[in-house]
Amino acid sequence: MSECYPQPLIMAKNIGLKYSSFGLFNRFYHHAIKDLSFEVYAGETFGIMGRNGCGKSSVLRLLAGIIKPTSGNVLMAQPLTSALLTLGLGFNPQLSGRNNAMLSCMLQGASKDYARSLLDDIKNFSELGAFFERPVKTYSAGMRSRLGFSTALTLKVDLLLIDETLSVGDASFNQKAEAALLDRVQGSQTVIFVSHNAAQVSRICSRAMWLEGGCLKESGDVSVVADAYKNFMARLNTVGPV
Numbered sequence: 221m222s223e224c225y226p227q228p229l230i231m232a233k234n235i236g237l238k239y240s241s242f243g244l245f246n247r248f249y250h251h252a253i254k255d256l257s258f259e260v261y262a263g264e265t266f267g268i269m270g271r272n273g274c275g276k277s278s279v280l281r282l283l284a285g286i287i288k289p290t291s292g293n294v295l296m297a298q299p300l301t302s303a304l305l306t307l308g309l310g311f312n313p314q315l316s317g318r319n320n321a322m323l324s325c326m327l328q329g330a331s332k333d334y335a336r337s338l339l340d341d342i343k344n345f346s347e348l349g350a351f352f353e354r355p356v357k358t359y360s361a362g363m364r365s366r367l368g369f370s371t372a373l374t375l376k377v378d379l380l381l382i383d384e385t386l387s388v389g390d391a392s393f394n395q396k397a398e399a400a401l402l403d404r405v406q407g408s409q410t411v412i413f414v415s416h417n418a419a420q421v422s423r424i425c426s427r428a429m430w431l432e433g434g435c436l437k438e439s440g441d442v443s444v445v446a447d448a449y450k451n452f453m454a455r456l457n458t459v460g461p462v
Protein backbone atom coordinates (compact mmCIF):
# COMPACT_ATOMS: atom_id res chain seq x y z
CA MET A 221 0.00 0.00 0.00
CA SER A 222 1.43 3.38 -0.94
CA GLU A 223 1.54 6.15 1.69
CA CYS A 224 0.67 9.76 0.91
CA TYR A 225 3.19 12.46 1.84
CA PRO A 226 2.50 16.20 1.47
CA GLN A 227 4.43 17.96 -1.28
CA PRO A 228 7.29 20.05 0.10
CA LEU A 229 7.03 23.82 -0.45
CA ILE A 230 10.81 24.18 -0.49
CA MET A 231 13.32 21.53 -1.48
CA ALA A 232 17.05 22.16 -1.01
CA LYS A 233 19.03 19.50 -2.86
CA ASN A 234 22.73 18.91 -2.18
CA ILE A 235 23.45 22.60 -1.79
CA GLY A 236 26.99 23.81 -1.35
CA LEU A 237 28.17 27.37 -0.79
CA LYS A 238 31.71 28.70 -1.10
CA TYR A 239 32.38 32.31 -0.19
CA SER A 240 35.32 33.97 -1.84
CA SER A 241 36.91 37.17 -0.60
CA PHE A 242 40.01 39.14 -1.54
CA GLY A 243 42.97 40.03 0.62
CA LEU A 244 45.65 42.46 -0.58
CA PHE A 245 47.59 39.74 -2.45
CA ASN A 246 45.45 36.62 -2.18
CA ARG A 247 41.98 35.32 -2.62
CA PHE A 248 40.36 33.38 0.25
CA TYR A 249 37.69 30.69 0.00
CA HIS A 250 35.43 29.45 2.72
CA HIS A 251 33.26 26.38 2.22
CA ALA A 252 30.32 27.50 4.38
CA ILE A 253 27.65 24.92 3.34
CA LYS A 254 28.46 21.34 2.31
CA ASP A 255 26.11 19.01 0.45
CA LEU A 256 23.03 20.05 2.42
CA SER A 257 19.57 18.68 1.58
CA PHE A 258 16.35 19.44 3.43
CA GLU A 259 12.65 20.06 2.83
CA VAL A 260 10.18 22.54 4.28
CA TYR A 261 6.41 21.99 4.10
CA ALA A 262 3.69 24.61 3.67
CA GLY A 263 2.41 25.99 6.98
CA GLU A 264 5.15 24.56 9.19
CA THR A 265 7.72 26.29 11.37
CA PHE A 266 11.09 24.84 10.58
CA GLY A 267 14.02 25.60 12.87
CA ILE A 268 17.71 25.78 12.06
CA MET A 269 20.02 25.52 15.06
CA GLY A 270 23.75 25.29 15.53
CA ARG A 271 26.80 27.06 16.85
CA ASN A 272 28.11 30.45 15.66
CA GLY A 273 29.47 30.19 12.13
CA CYS A 274 27.85 26.82 11.30
CA GLY A 275 26.02 28.30 8.29
CA LYS A 276 22.52 29.11 9.60
CA SER A 277 22.30 32.68 8.21
CA SER A 278 23.85 31.57 4.92
CA VAL A 279 20.99 29.07 4.48
CA LEU A 280 18.44 31.85 5.06
CA ARG A 281 20.21 34.11 2.55
CA LEU A 282 20.13 31.27 0.01
CA LEU A 283 16.40 30.72 0.60
CA ALA A 284 15.72 34.48 0.30
CA GLY A 285 17.53 34.46 -3.07
CA ILE A 286 20.12 37.03 -1.89
CA ILE A 287 22.95 34.62 -2.74
CA LYS A 288 23.07 31.59 -5.05
CA PRO A 289 24.44 28.17 -4.08
CA THR A 290 27.74 27.24 -5.72
CA SER A 291 26.41 23.69 -6.17
CA GLY A 292 23.04 21.99 -5.87
CA ASN A 293 19.77 23.89 -6.03
CA VAL A 294 16.82 25.25 -4.08
CA LEU A 295 13.43 24.42 -5.59
CA MET A 296 10.18 26.18 -4.65
CA ALA A 297 6.86 24.45 -5.43
CA GLN A 298 5.39 27.83 -6.36
CA PRO A 299 6.54 31.48 -6.49
CA LEU A 300 6.66 32.79 -2.90
CA THR A 301 6.71 36.25 -1.35
CA SER A 302 9.19 36.17 1.50
CA ALA A 303 10.65 38.47 4.11
CA LEU A 304 14.08 37.96 5.66
CA LEU A 305 14.20 39.38 9.17
CA THR A 306 17.76 39.88 10.14
CA LEU A 307 19.63 42.55 12.01
CA GLY A 308 20.84 45.54 10.07
CA LEU A 309 19.55 44.43 6.68
CA GLY A 310 17.12 46.14 4.38
CA PHE A 311 16.53 49.56 5.94
CA ASN A 312 17.56 52.91 4.54
CA PRO A 313 19.12 54.61 7.59
CA GLN A 314 18.24 58.11 6.36
CA LEU A 315 14.51 57.39 6.10
CA SER A 316 12.03 57.27 8.97
CA GLY A 317 10.60 54.03 10.34
CA ARG A 318 7.29 54.94 8.68
CA ASN A 319 8.89 55.40 5.24
CA ASN A 320 11.02 52.28 5.60
CA ALA A 321 7.95 50.23 6.58
CA MET A 322 6.05 51.67 3.58
CA LEU A 323 8.95 50.84 1.23
CA SER A 324 9.34 47.30 2.62
CA CYS A 325 5.64 46.61 2.06
CA MET A 326 5.78 47.96 -1.49
CA LEU A 327 8.95 45.97 -2.25
CA GLN A 328 7.01 42.86 -1.21
CA GLY A 329 4.35 43.71 -3.81
CA ALA A 330 1.80 45.75 -1.78
CA SER A 331 0.15 48.68 -3.60
CA LYS A 332 0.83 52.17 -2.25
CA ASP A 333 -2.70 52.43 -0.78
CA TYR A 334 -2.54 48.96 0.82
CA ALA A 335 0.94 49.67 2.22
CA ARG A 336 -0.32 52.97 3.69
CA SER A 337 -3.30 51.20 5.29
CA LEU A 338 -0.92 48.89 7.21
CA LEU A 339 1.21 51.63 8.77
CA ASP A 340 -0.91 52.21 11.90
CA ASP A 341 -0.83 48.49 12.75
CA ILE A 342 2.93 48.35 12.14
CA LYS A 343 3.50 51.42 14.33
CA ASN A 344 1.31 50.03 17.14
CA PHE A 345 2.85 46.57 17.11
CA SER A 346 6.39 47.96 17.04
CA GLU A 347 5.77 50.18 20.11
CA LEU A 348 8.21 52.68 18.57
CA GLY A 349 5.96 55.65 19.38
CA ALA A 350 7.44 58.96 18.20
CA PHE A 351 10.54 57.15 16.91
CA PHE A 352 8.41 55.73 14.08
CA GLU A 353 8.70 59.19 12.45
CA ARG A 354 12.47 59.48 13.02
CA PRO A 355 15.36 58.27 10.80
CA VAL A 356 16.28 54.61 11.32
CA LYS A 357 19.92 55.66 11.83
CA THR A 358 18.83 56.93 15.26
CA TYR A 359 17.47 53.47 16.26
CA SER A 360 19.11 50.91 18.52
CA ALA A 361 19.53 47.33 17.22
CA GLY A 362 16.45 46.30 19.23
CA MET A 363 14.35 49.10 17.71
CA ARG A 364 15.40 48.12 14.16
CA SER A 365 14.48 44.55 14.92
CA ARG A 366 11.04 45.66 16.20
CA LEU A 367 10.42 47.62 13.01
CA GLY A 368 11.44 44.69 10.78
CA PHE A 369 9.44 42.13 12.73
CA SER A 370 6.31 44.32 12.94
CA THR A 371 6.44 45.12 9.21
CA ALA A 372 6.86 41.51 8.09
CA LEU A 373 4.23 40.20 10.48
CA THR A 374 1.64 42.82 9.50
CA LEU A 375 2.22 42.43 5.76
CA LYS A 376 1.65 38.65 5.78
CA VAL A 377 4.17 37.21 3.33
CA ASP A 378 4.13 33.52 2.24
CA LEU A 379 7.47 32.73 3.85
CA LEU A 380 8.95 34.37 6.95
CA LEU A 381 12.70 33.87 7.36
CA ILE A 382 13.68 34.90 10.89
CA ASP A 383 17.32 35.18 11.87
CA GLU A 384 17.79 35.50 15.64
CA THR A 385 16.00 38.87 15.62
CA LEU A 386 13.72 37.79 18.46
CA SER A 387 16.63 37.83 20.85
CA VAL A 388 17.63 41.49 20.59
CA GLY A 389 14.48 43.32 21.72
CA ASP A 390 13.60 43.74 25.39
CA ALA A 391 11.98 40.83 27.21
CA SER A 392 8.38 42.09 26.99
CA PHE A 393 8.56 42.86 23.25
CA ASN A 394 10.20 39.48 22.61
CA GLN A 395 7.41 37.69 24.47
CA LYS A 396 4.78 39.59 22.47
CA ALA A 397 6.63 38.86 19.19
CA GLU A 398 6.97 35.18 20.04
CA ALA A 399 3.26 34.97 20.95
CA ALA A 400 2.28 36.73 17.68
CA LEU A 401 4.52 34.37 15.76
CA LEU A 402 3.03 31.29 17.47
CA ASP A 403 -0.44 32.64 16.71
CA ARG A 404 0.47 33.01 13.04
CA VAL A 405 2.07 29.58 13.04
CA GLN A 406 -1.27 28.03 14.11
CA GLY A 407 -2.61 29.29 10.76
CA SER A 408 -1.02 28.76 7.38
CA GLN A 409 2.18 30.82 7.78
CA THR A 410 5.38 29.06 6.74
CA VAL A 411 8.29 30.14 8.95
CA ILE A 412 11.97 29.26 8.97
CA PHE A 413 13.47 30.25 12.28
CA VAL A 414 17.19 30.42 12.96
CA SER A 415 18.70 30.43 16.43
CA HIS A 416 21.58 28.99 18.43
CA ASN A 417 19.10 28.73 21.33
CA ALA A 418 17.66 25.20 21.24
CA ALA A 419 14.99 26.01 23.85
CA GLN A 420 13.62 28.88 21.76
CA VAL A 421 13.62 26.75 18.59
CA SER A 422 11.73 24.03 20.52
CA ARG A 423 9.06 26.52 21.67
CA ILE A 424 8.42 27.87 18.18
CA CYS A 425 9.15 25.05 15.71
CA SER A 426 7.71 21.62 14.96
CA ARG A 427 10.64 20.27 12.92
CA ALA A 428 14.24 21.41 12.79
CA MET A 429 17.73 20.69 11.54
CA TRP A 430 21.05 21.10 13.32
CA LEU A 431 24.08 22.26 11.35
CA GLU A 432 27.69 21.84 12.37
CA GLY A 433 30.53 23.17 10.22
CA GLY A 434 28.16 23.69 7.27
CA CYS A 435 26.99 20.03 7.33
CA LEU A 436 23.72 18.49 8.41
CA LYS A 437 24.15 16.72 11.77
CA GLU A 438 20.52 15.85 12.52
CA SER A 439 17.04 16.71 11.24
CA GLY A 440 13.46 15.77 12.08
CA ASP A 441 11.18 16.25 15.07
CA VAL A 442 12.31 19.39 16.95
CA SER A 443 12.57 17.69 20.35
CA VAL A 444 14.89 14.95 18.98
CA VAL A 445 17.10 17.47 17.16
CA ALA A 446 17.19 19.90 20.13
CA ASP A 447 18.19 17.06 22.51
CA ALA A 448 21.00 15.92 20.20
CA TYR A 449 22.27 19.50 19.88
CA LYS A 450 22.05 20.17 23.63
CA ASN A 451 23.92 16.90 24.41
CA PHE A 452 26.61 17.85 21.90
CA MET A 453 26.99 21.30 23.46
CA ALA A 454 27.09 19.87 26.99
CA ARG A 455 29.83 17.40 25.92
CA LEU A 456 31.72 20.23 24.28
CA ASN A 457 31.60 22.29 27.48
CA THR A 458 32.96 19.41 29.56
CA VAL A 459 35.60 17.90 27.24
CA GLY A 460 36.48 20.96 25.14
CA PRO A 461 36.44 21.44 21.35
CA VAL A 462 35.96 18.34 19.16
Ligand SMILES: Nc1ncnc2c1ncn2[C@@H]1O[C@H](COP(=O)(O)OP(=O)(O)OP(=O)(O)O)[C@@H](O)[C@H]1O
Nearest residue numbers: 239240241250252271272273274275276277278279
Ligand atom coordinates in the same frame (compact mmCIF):
# COMPACT_ATOMS: atom_id res chain seq x y z
N1 LIG B 1 30.44 37.20 2.99
C1 LIG B 1 31.21 36.24 3.51
N2 LIG B 1 32.47 36.04 3.04
C2 LIG B 1 33.26 35.06 3.56
N3 LIG B 1 32.87 34.22 4.55
C3 LIG B 1 31.63 34.38 5.06
C4 LIG B 1 30.74 35.40 4.56
N4 LIG B 1 29.58 35.30 5.27
C5 LIG B 1 29.74 34.29 6.14
N5 LIG B 1 30.97 33.74 6.02
C6 LIG B 1 31.50 32.60 6.78
O1 LIG B 1 30.65 31.48 6.54
C7 LIG B 1 30.45 30.73 7.74
C8 LIG B 1 28.95 30.64 8.02
O2 LIG B 1 28.48 31.94 8.33
P1 LIG B 1 26.96 32.19 8.77
O3 LIG B 1 26.79 33.66 9.00
O4 LIG B 1 26.06 31.53 7.80
O5 LIG B 1 26.93 31.38 10.15
P2 LIG B 1 25.83 31.41 11.34
O6 LIG B 1 25.64 29.99 11.76
O7 LIG B 1 24.63 32.17 10.93
O8 LIG B 1 26.64 32.18 12.44
P3 LIG B 1 26.09 33.10 13.69
O9 LIG B 1 25.36 32.18 14.62
O10 LIG B 1 27.37 33.61 14.28
O11 LIG B 1 25.24 34.19 13.12
C9 LIG B 1 31.22 31.46 8.83
O12 LIG B 1 32.45 30.77 9.02
C10 LIG B 1 31.46 32.85 8.28
O13 LIG B 1 32.71 33.35 8.72
